[in-house]
Amino acid sequence: MTASRTDTPGIVITGASGRMGQMLIKTVADHPRAHLVGAVERAGHDWVGQDVGLAMGGSEIGVTVTDDAAAAFAKAQAVIDFTSPAATIAFAGLAAEAGVVHVIGTTGMSDAEIAQLEPASRQSVQMRAGNMSLGVNLLVQLTKKVAAALDEDFDIEVIEAHHHHKVDAPSGTALMLGEAAAEGRGVVLSDVSDSGRDGITGARKRGDIGFSAIRGGDIVGEHDVLFAGQGERIVLRHLATDRAIFARGAIKAALWGQDKQPGQYDMLDVLGL
Numbered sequence: 023m024t025a026s027r028t029d030t031p032g033i034v035i036t037g038a039s040g041r042m043g044q045m046l047i048k049t050v051a052d053h054p055r056a057h058l059v060g061a062v063e064r065a066g067h068d069w070v071g072q073d074v075g076l077a078m079g080g081s082e083i084g085v086t087v088t089d090d091a092a093a094a095f096a097k098a099q100a101v102i103d104f105t106s107p108a109a110t111i112a113f114a115g116l117a118a119e120a121g122v123v124h125v126i127g128t129t130g131m132s133d134a135e136i137a138q139l140e141p142a143s144r145q146s147v148q149m150r151a152g153n154m155s156l157g158v159n160l161l162v163q164l165t166k167k168v169a170a171a172l173d174e175d176f177d178i179e180v181i182e183a184h185h186h187h188k189v190d191a192p193s194g195t196a197l198m199l200g201e202a203a204a205e206g207r208g209v210v211l212s213d214v215s216d217s218g219r220d221g222i223t224g225a226r227k228r229g230d231i232g233f234s235a236i237r238g239g240d241i242v243g244e245h246d247v248l249f250a251g252q253g254e255r256i257v258l259r260h261l262a263t264d265r266a267i268f269a270r271g272a273i274k275a276a277l278w279g280q281d282k283q284p285g286q287y288d289m290l291d292v293l294g295l
């Protein structure tokens with residue numbers, strides 16, 4: 023990791039010791055147009071008080087891990103947050119108070135939890151996406167187009183696979199793809215969503231959008247959108263093999279948000295898709 027220019031936007035990473043936290047710290051520290059100003063972990067975590075570079079097993083980078091998010095945010099222009107729903111709701115309020123861009127990658131949020139983010143977005147730029155990669159966001163647009171072109175003779179199924187540590191299902195990406203398919207078809211996802219099939223489920227209902235989740239090993243993230251018709255199938259697929267794709271997208275969003283008005287945005291806004 024090299025020192026980045028300090029005249030570039032300063033970024034705080036929350037959940038610093040996590041899989042995404044560590045990837046983000048490396049990617050920000052090496053980024054030519056951003057620099058790391060803070061690393062936040064939950065109170066009581068053994069990284070708190072340590073230099074984040076040393077805690078990650080590398081060389082010192084001069085940023086001490088803290089559990090004082092408000093103090094860290096006060097020194098930053100953007101916060102990149104891949105943590106948990108409860109932490110993200112708290113960070114949204116703190117980001118609004120500090121007036122910094124809040125990039126949210128956390129998934130597994132209920133509709134009620136998502137609604138709790140809105141008040142903060144009146145005072146800060148909030149960019150939230152279940153997947154920050156260019157490839158998945160392109161796939162979202164392709165899914166919408168294919169779903170709009172086909173009728174209900176084609177059954178839509180979203181199939182995802184992730185590592186065995188993942189705690190939420192369907193994945194945030196699967197839900198983005200399901201929403202895109204529903205939008206293309208002109209229906210509301212919650213009216214047609216079918217997930218967690220088990221036992222005597224009855225025949226598949228025409229028009230449903232199904233979800234299946236695989237969990238195993240170190241799979242970074244794989245998503246198929248299957249359009250299954252009579253005598254033919256179309257499969258749109260994205261395979262993530264490196265978490266760097268999510269980190270690069272999150273930093274792009276943090277930089278993009280610097281001159282935007284407060285409000286809620288997604289990765290399609292950032293990428294102009």
Ligand SMILES: NC(=O)C1=CN([C@@H]2O[C@H](COP(=O)(O)OP(=O)(O)OC[C@H]3O[C@@H](n4cnc5c(N)ncnc54)[C@H](O)[C@@H]3O)[C@@H](O)[C@H]2O)C=CC1
Binds near residue numbers: 067104154
């Ligand atoms: N939107 C996207 O592109 C992507 C989203 N994700 C999502 O990001 C989230 C995190 O994923 P991972 O890094 O794999 O999980 P992880 O479990 O490895 O890391 C989460 C980190 O957040 C920390 N944390 C929890 N509460 C906290 C608090 N109050 N203050 C500070 N830190 C706190 C934990 O201690 C942990 O270090 C998940 O919801 C996952 O689905 C993951 C990859 C890509």
Ligand SMILES: O=C(O)C1=N[C@H](C(=O)O)C[C@H](O)C1
Binds near residue numbers: 129152184188242243
């Ligand atoms: O938890 C993960 O790892 C991932 N989560 C996101 C999701 O829920 O879709 C994005 C990516 O697939 C990795």
